[in-house]
Amino acid sequence: MNKIEVKNLTKIFGPHPQQGLKRLKSGEQKAEILDKTGMTVGVNQASFSVKPGEIFVIMGLSGSGKSTLIRLVNRLIEPTDGEILIDGDDITKMDNKTLIETRRKKLGMVFQKFGLLPHRTILSNVAYGLEIQGIKKEEREAKAMKTIEDVGLKGYEASYPKELSGGMQQRVGLARALANDPDILLMDEAFSALDPIIRKEMQDELLKLQNKLGKTVLFITHDLDEALKLGDRIAIMKDGKIVQIGTAEEILENPADEYVSKFVKDVDRSKVLEASHVMKKPEVLMTYKDGPRVAIRKMEEAGASSIFVVDKDKNYKGLLTIDNAIKAYKENLPMVDVLTEDVYWTAPETPLNDLIGIAAVTKYPITVIEDGKLLGIISRVSILSGLVLGKEVDVEMHNEVAEKKSEEGMKDEVVSA
């Protein structure tokens, strides 16, 4: 079952939202409704679902309705229409008591400007969620201390929020959200107010925490790089509508419309693309039993000066250069003794960014290895082409073809006229 399921969620701000809803359902656009009625469509029939343990990122520029959307999920803003199922229960239909109970037990929230209580210490801020549930002082403070340690703020529990830096304050915000031990974290531009370096640190911290605790995270951001880094899946919002949902790769490779493709054009691909995206299948392989003579012939046929060696289960053994193959052949050495050892290897999910430095110094292709098996190799060329072109090549070619076609179409029209 999905952890969060949102169906046709709509929010219209103004005096007569139901009227606006009718107009929206009859197909009128946001701008039209604003023009005719003065009412603002905050969120326009958004639907998405978040799986347990997933980080789901909603990305959009300011005014796209993303902050409204996240506040609809825990009903800080009352929705005009639609359903929000949390573990299958529709939060929009809950009475006040059940709503408060759901917020207490299932939903933690982290805010852009932290939203800490300035008159309370860090400890008492983190314990706030437990305090309002009526949990005894000793118990709630013990729990709060633990989460404060988890986010690396031990020693600051007696300080006040204003004595801490922005990054530390947001750690408090995170600790406060975690102290209740909710299944779901709602994060509203949680790292947007932080310096770039601190932001990166907090992103890594979140990924680490999420790995450890397995929370379901709904994360709002206006920063595409952040979305691509954190999101298992990403929803892109524009004018209150979700225009595309997909993994980082899917969105980069197949933008749903012009808006999204404009967005992703400037993405730093080195952070998004991983080793597995650019690796190639090694063309020639050999096993120990082939012997040096076969190896030399294979290299000759492929026009290569080295060859990768695997065992019969494709477990990676090493690299054999042509020089060493000839040496083994002449001196009748066992293959194991002549394999080149200093070949770099990497895991398939390593970001391309981290491989650039290695590619610059190594003579041989980088091997991509998982569980001892050789998945593929990455040459310097494939890193560079991946960075520069990504899969954009296909898209551009496709566009060129389309443009040519439309030009031809216009010519045809001229002729027929």
Next chain:
Amino acid sequence: MNYFHFPLEDWTNDFVNNWLLPVMSGFFDQISEVLKTSIEGVANFLIAVPPELIALILIILAWKIAGKGTALFTLLGCLYLGSVSLWADAMQTVSIVIVSTIISVVIGVPVGILSATNRIVDKIVRPILDFMQTLPIFVYLIPSILLFGLGGVPAVIATFVFATPPAVRMTSLGIQQVPEEVVEASKAFGSTSKQLLFKVQLPLALPTIMAGVNQTIMLALSMAVVASMIGAPGLGSTVLTGISTVNVGLGLTGGLAIVVLAIILDRITQGLGNKS
């Protein structure tokens, strides 16, 4: 401009003579009794306590809350009140200030909270506050004498009308100024509206509310002389005697005593607001 006659004067007099006084007088008598007892109780208590003890408490409070300078001023101020033999009068005035401030705060703060959170209440309350603040004091002083007789009680009522608006307005302002994200955070973690009010909104609005209470106290003090005209005892009556006997010295002595009280109370309550 005299297109038609608007008999507001007759209507009001009819209302007061035929309904307010005969029908409601029992009710007002009860209020009057309660107020009278509390004013006299506070005044008798303050006068019964040795002046030195009250002065000492004030000085310590001033020291703790507002610092050395205010503590020193409080010492000198108390010495002055004693040396011009106005201590008992000062305590009379303070008792009226205390009772009317308590009523203003007890009624004003909840109304302020309501008008901060409820737009309809706010729309109703606002013009009433404007009315209370701008209506000339003597206009409601006359009926309050009719209803409550002469003395401290109508003074407290008139002071209440005059001094409550800042308590309401500042409370409302203080609560509206609590940052939206803090309120949202409190709600997002499942606060009930009561928890939100008492654990978040009121503590954060407290400095502003205290500024309102400070203003209420100052306005209450400023009513001392006016109140003495309707028979309220205290420093005001000293000033009034000075005026009516053309005794400039007595007028100044009494007036200065009011200023001294005002400064001591102002600094202490202001310090209280800043501390929280």
